[in-house]
Amino acid sequence: MSASLSIRGVDKIYHPRGRSAVHAVKALNLDVDRGEIVALLGSSGCGKTSTLRMVAGFEDVSAGSIMLADRRVERLAPAERNVAMAFEGYSLYPPLTVRDNIAFALKRGRLSGSEVAERVREMAALVEIESILDRYPNSISGGQQQRASLARALVRDADLYVLDEPMGQLEPQLRAVLRGRLKRLLKDRAMTSIFVTHDQTEANALADRIAVMEGGVLQQFANQHDLKERPANLYVATFIGEPPMNVFDASVVRHDDRTVFQLDNGPSLGFGDNEFGPEARQAIGDRRKIVIGVRPHRVVLGGGCGETARVVSNQWLGDQSHVAMAVAGKLMVAVSHERVRATIGESVPFGLRARDLHIFDADTTIALAHGARAA
């Protein structure tokens, strides 16, 4: 499949007056396939919004190129890029009703009046703003403005849909349903989309692939399964996933046909070569110090497990238990979809399986092995 959006070697350097330059985006390469939904995810200041603004044309690139639908667009004005946008600061036109705001996006097309009305009705229904179509932007709530601006972007035909925190201000009750509808619409009509969010729940829910950014650098670009199961480095590993991955500093020791991870100030976890296979052993090589990680949902609680730990807290959230245990001087969290009966202070058995371990280089923080496979 050919890339619809292709970002090549793009840098963004800001020169704030009287202060030193800020390198917001560094040598970014990113390809978005036709019909694909991509999320730019990261904490504030990671470079995701600068990237989105360069794609939309609100910011110049400092270096590099942006191809969209086989055209070089990085020097074109926003209106010349055939991009549909729902953006903070790209607000609704105050003198127009919500209906006319949405319809305005279609005016330059060749649609009849009834076709325009039908498209507006469809998008208004999708984001549930039918009842406010005849109101003016300044008389509706922030959440409603956001939905209206989303409808205005989605209603038109474009080479790319650029969305900034599309569900940021919506009521939680509405969000889950809207996410489902939006994803279905984008997939059904193969609408190539790129959106920014700081909320990984939103990224996971909507995106085919997620670009995790930090410090202006793309850390990993993968689907959510790979981000969880094969994180490229410790940053991605601990950023993706709620609750975050449990991580421990550890030393590696070989005993005959066993690999033993001695957690700093904690227990040692031994695995036979049949569990922790040659590929993973080779990836670790002769390193002594590593970081070992395991996701909370993969910590096994109960009888038959090797180690025990003291329960620090046990919280039932209605559909899952979160159990925190004292391990190696920190908290190790286990999440279970069954209700766990353990009291605070009690020692409970726990186990980690070789296939659920993530191993990182202690110095570079780059992933070495995931489960029994090399990274």
Added chain:
Amino acid sequence: MAQIEIQNLCKSFKDNAILKGVSLSVDKGEIVTLFGPSGTGKTVLLRLLAGIYAPDAGAIGLRGRDASGSPPEKRGIGMAFQNFALFPHMTARDNIASGLTARTTDAGVIARKVDAVAHLLKISHVLDHSPRELSNGQKQRTALARALVADPDILLLDDPLRNVDAKLRYEMRLELPTLLKRAGSTVLYVTQDFKEAMALGDRIAVLLDGEIAQCDTPARIYAEPANVGVARLFGDPTLNLIEVEPRLIDGAPEILVGGARIRLSASYAAAAGGTYLLGLRPESLRLVDGPAPGTIAVDVVAVTPLNEKSVLLLTMEGSREVLASEAGDRDEPRLTGPAHIAFDMDTVLLFDRASGQRFIPADDGGGES
């Protein structure tokens, strides 16, 4: 013994009745989370307890004594409020210590206590900063530390983790109950986050429309909400509500859901002839092989992963949308298209259409606590 005893408390601002007869008692050493949507009067209730506002009617008892007339400084209550209220000219350390200096002048004791609480709240590295050098999350934890450092026997906390970033907030959620239990404080804790309310509270008091709609253990409130308003506040995603009219068919209660006839247990017989909302939590809906008796035909419209579960947007007969969630890892992604769902009878919630109250099945003697 009740350490906090609130009876029939009322408070209006101008013509706006915020609290309409709130009664609540909190036992010694208990943590009660006060939970509800914004604007329901949670903060007002804390301020009444602290003595910052005077009630229009009702009584406040603290440690077994009527406290209604006593001024804030005589109530002996520790507080951390949303607006931090830190002294701008003092370092974080001195702000925290200001909670202690009225009680002890031993500099060694003060330093030890401040260091201990700062360590627990993960602000040791900013103790020498002034408030304007702190992030909002750090300010909030400094205010919390100041409230905790004196080991007050009654502690009022107004959404103390609100501005803390998600990862730290999660850690604090795990550690805070232990911290509070160790201090032995009686705590009333305001939050707008249902997970925080469930995680931290021995009991949750749900404040809705100026009244306590329900006060019970987190598990009971989730499984047996008093009314539809309470039910909708818990769960992610929130529960599905479907209009149903139970009928007796051959003596057994039955409902029509998405075109399928679903038999309810005999304990719902008394609901026959009424109009109800069927409440189904997304995690209690399962995709099953069908068609079969008790299953409902659906179309899987979209699959949206949510952490370690997947949320499925489904449509039933008549384009009615429902959400289901599946726990755990699937080797192959769930595909969109036709499917069937079923639900466990012991997860069924029925709410009266008119009053919103939950229908109590005949054999429901109490359930788990």
